[in-house]
Each structure stands twice: as C-alpha cells, then as structure tokens.
Amino acid sequence: MLYDVIVVGSGISGLYAALYARRAGLNVALICKSNPLRSNSAVASGGINAVLKTTRQDSIREHIADTLKGADKLGRFSAVSAMVAGAEEIINELQAMGVVFDTTDEGTIAQRPFGGTKASRTCYIADKTGASITQTLLVQCRKEGVNILQNHVMLSIATYKDQLSGITLLRRRDSQVIAFACKSLILAGGGYAGIYRGHSTNSQESSGDVIAIALRAKMRLSNMEFVQFHPTTLANSGTLISEAARGEGAYIVDENGERFTDELLTRDKLSRNIVKHQLAGHSVYLDFRHLGEELIDKKLPSARKHALNGAGIDILSELLPITPSAHYTMGGIWVRDNTSTDIPNVFACGECAYSGVHGANRLGGNSLLEAAYFGRLAGIEASRAAKKGEFHPIDYALVDKEARYVEAILEGENR
Incomplete structure (x- = not known):
C-alpha cells in the first residue's frame, strides 16, 4: 500500500496528526495496535490546561513559569512557550469539533486547580476528559476519510539511501508481516510506563516499542531516565x-x-x-x-x-x-520544535517524543495539551514534507527478515 502520510499511534497526538494531514488533501493511514479507545489518552481523566480569556488570576506567563518549574528547570523554553500560547486555540478547536467541556453557571468553560499551581486552569469533562477528546477526534478522523487500520503492530522503519521509504508491520489477524510505503511518517505510539507491570497505571501495551524502533533506526533518544x-x-x-x-x-x-x-x-x-x-x-x-x-x-x-x-x-x-x-514517561524520541527527527520526513509527537516540554517532571493537565498541540503541528509539518517528497523503494529483504523473526517466535516454546 502507498500512503502520503502514515501515523503510528491512536492517542490524541496521533489522531490530531492524522486529521491535519488528511485536511491537507493527502492519503493518510492511522496505524493502531488494537482498539483506538485503549490508548493512554483515552484513560486520561483530569483535564487539559489552558489560559483562556475567561480564566481568572492567571496568565500565559504564569503557565509557562509553572511548567518550567515543574519540569525541574529542564524544560525547553521555546517548546513550552509555543504550546502554552497555542492552548486556547486548541480548546476552541476541540469545542468546534464537538467536545463538550463542563461549564460554570455563567456559561464559561469550568477550570479546576491541578498540582504545581494554585491557578485554576485545567479544563475538564467530569473525570473523563481524555476519553471525550479521543472519541471526538476519532469520529472526526473517520468522517474526514482517514484510513484507520486496527490491530497492526509497527515493526521497523524502512529506508533507502538514508531516506524514508515506509514501514513494516505485523498484521495481527493472521500474523503476516507486510510493508506500507509513505512519503512522511509520524510516530505517536506512546510511552513505556507499562513495563512496570503491576505497578503502573498503563496497560502492558505501553511498552515503548515505537521508541525502540526509533533507536534501531539510529534516531536519538533523550531523557529516558525520567519516569513520573x-x-x-x-x-x-x-x-x-x-x-x-x-x-x-x-x-x-x-x-x-x-x-x-x-x-x-x-x-x-x-x-x-x-x-x-x-x-x-x-x-x-x-x-x-x-x-x-x-x-x-x-x-x-x-x-x-x-x-x-x-x-x-x-x-x-x-x-x-x-x-x-x-504513570508517564518524559523521555523519548528527540525532536526539534517542529516535531522533526533525525531522519528526513519522519516526525514524532505525544508521549513517545521528547519535545522538551516536560523536562524531568510533567504537570498534570499538560499531557493532553502537549498531545493536541504537537500532534496538530506534526500533521501540518508532515503534510508539507509529503507534498515536496516522493516515494522511495522498500527493500523487501527487511520484510523477509522481520517475517522470519516473527515465525521463530510463533514456532518457539511458550513458557
């Protein structure tokens, strides 16, 4: 299969990226391991931070300061500033898509305080904010023609002369290894806190496999030691x-x-x-x-x-x-402020990416904002790259290698 843009991951960052790539008029595939509603975004409960025109006793400057302080001064100022400044636009856009935030008696969006700040800047839908946003974005993606492929597990990034050519995947329904070609790739596959089995809020599927794929492709990782x-x-x-x-x-x-x-x-x-x-x-x-x-x-x-x-x-x-x-992993695939990575036409966003926003510790309410803001940005940037790019050949020796690896696992003993 040939796609202009492939997005790996079905949380808020991946859905937002796929939506914006599709709105650029491109052929877009969204790859997800299982059900899109099983992502960490879908179980994020508390809310999404934003300084709104109606927010009292708060400012964009205070939100930036709180984020950098909460990050133990290891946050990237440029990324934090851009995200915080764009927060109100994200909230307005989500409302326009159909997200119904809780409101005050005056009809304005209700906001609650979260840790690390005394300001009430966290917008919410009861305690199911992530699920509501995820469902809305999923419906919007389907409505606008994003090709959503469930039960496909990404295995590797395929390159040709150091240029992106596509990805290999495991199709779970029949355990077949297949390859898709693309001009741009967006990695939004989540973090790795699920490896703390029995002591984690994440499912075991949050295993950091997309980050491992990036490492095997010789992409830089950063801040992997910081687990919240x-x-x-x-x-x-x-x-x-x-x-x-x-x-x-x-x-x-x-x-x-x-x-x-x-x-x-x-x-x-x-x-x-x-x-x-x-x-x-x-x-x-x-x-x-x-x-x-x-x-x-x-x-x-x-x-x-x-x-x-x-x-x-x-x-x-x-x-x-x-x-x-x-609960949450701050480290991941190193990206520039525009979500680009070490490989041309490969972008990363959400928890699998090290955007520099969270530093050593994330403030509650900032993850959904980061996912939406940088997911949208990744969709925009990947679309621009795809329009200028071209398809490159896929080396099917890589597909065969992955197939033999999967076959060895299936034929091995279960213990």
Whole structure:
C-alpha cells in the first residue's frame, strides 16, 4: 500500500496528526495496535490546561513559569512557550469539533486547580476528559476519510539511501508481516510506563516499542531516565485515581486521618512524600467523604466507580487506600520544535517524543495539551514534507527478515 502520510499511534497526538494531514488533501493511514479507545489518552481523566480569556488570576506567563518549574528547570523554553500560547486555540478547536467541556453557571468553560499551581486552569469533562477528546477526534478522523487500520503492530522503519521509504508491520489477524510505503511518517505510539507491570497505571501495551524502533533506526533518544509516578493509584492494582480528585478537594491522609502533605504539590514531590510516609510505617488514603455525593457524582464519577469496582470501597463513607505507580514517561524520541527527527520526513509527537516540554517532571493537565498541540503541528509539518517528497523503494529483504523473526517466535516454546 502507498500512503502520503502514515501515523503510528491512536492517542490524541496521533489522531490530531492524522486529521491535519488528511485536511491537507493527502492519503493518510492511522496505524493502531488494537482498539483506538485503549490508548493512554483515552484513560486520561483530569483535564487539559489552558489560559483562556475567561480564566481568572492567571496568565500565559504564569503557565509557562509553572511548567518550567515543574519540569525541574529542564524544560525547553521555546517548546513550552509555543504550546502554552497555542492552548486556547486548541480548546476552541476541540469545542468546534464537538467536545463538550463542563461549564460554570455563567456559561464559561469550568477550570479546576491541578498540582504545581494554585491557578485554576485545567479544563475538564467530569473525570473523563481524555476519553471525550479521543472519541471526538476519532469520529472526526473517520468522517474526514482517514484510513484507520486496527490491530497492526509497527515493526521497523524502512529506508533507502538514508531516506524514508515506509514501514513494516505485523498484521495481527493472521500474523503476516507486510510493508506500507509513505512519503512522511509520524510516530505517536506512546510511552513505556507499562513495563512496570503491576505497578503502573498503563496497560502492558505501553511498552515503548515505537521508541525502540526509533533507536534501531539510529534516531536519538533523550531523557529516558525520567519516569513520573502518579501519587494516587489504587493500592491493590495501580488503577489511576485522577488528579481531578485532589483538584476538587479530596484529602491525602494516613491511618490516623491526618493530612501530612500538600495535595497540590507536583506529582514527583507528592509521590516522594507518600512513599516516605509509607516507609515510616503508615498507610495512605484518599479521603472523599467531606465532598458529598452530589459533587462526587457530578465531577468524579469515574473515581467512585474505580474505587468500588477495583477495591470494594464506597468513597462516600470509606477511606480509599492508595500508593504511587508508574504513570508517564518524559523521555523519548528527540525532536526539534517542529516535531522533526533525525531522519528526513519522519516526525514524532505525544508521549513517545521528547519535545522538551516536560523536562524531568510533567504537570498534570499538560499531557493532553502537549498531545493536541504537537500532534496538530506534526500533521501540518508532515503534510508539507509529503507534498515536496516522493516515494522511495522498500527493500523487501527487511520484510523477509522481520517475517522470519516473527515465525521463530510463533514456532518457539511458550513458557
């Protein structure tokens, strides 16, 4: 198959990239491992950060400052500034596509506080923001003619004389290795926090395979050592309890009911405080009881459901046992501010890319913004490159090599 642009990954960054490449009038394929609604974007709960015209006691300058401080001063100023300045446009565009954000009594978009800032700049849809945005973008991609290929796993980048020629894939329904040619490629395949099995908010599919593919293609990686642990996950499973809970006023307490930390610290600091308290012999809980049933059911319905189904806890009357779990990876494929990589016509965005926005630690609410902003940018840049580019031959010796590797795995012993 021949495509002008291939996008690998079906989270918000991949969907946005595919949508904008398609809007440029190009033939676009979106490759996803399984169901598009199983991405990390789809389970991101709390919200998306933006300074809006209606946002009170906040500014773009403050958002930039909070992001850089939260990144432990390792963020890239140019990338942070561009993303933050473009946030309101992203929110307006999502609304125009059909995303229905929660609103205030005055009819403006409601915003809640998140860790690392006292400003209320996180726009939300209850505690299912990521799912709502993902579903809307998926519908829009289908409507505008993006070719969505589910259950295809990318294996490698094919090049010809150091120029992109396409990709090899494993078609899961029949375990066949196939190749697609393209003029531009966008990598948006997510991070690798799923490798912390049993101690992660991610599924096991978040294994960093796209990042590994980039490394095998001799592309630079950066900041791979920075893994963010989310402070509030179910103690027995690692299931995420969104930062929206703390943004709406839930307390972190110990077995004595005592609050021992500031709930709106950045995630790295809060996770360390919780672990230190646990190492001192304490148990740690989220306390929702003072919030009341009306607020919980309106703004935190998923938290109540996860607590009941995952831990058998009714948060209206009981404390919810929590512990930190691996959640988000800051490092990934090194990209320039325009999302381009070391290989011409190959771009990267979302959690698999090191855009420089998050540095050593990400602020809650910035991941969905980063995914949307840089996903859109990748779609625009890849389209420009594809219009100027041409198809290059694929070396089918690479396809044969991948096929033999898969065959060896299938014929091997299962242990």
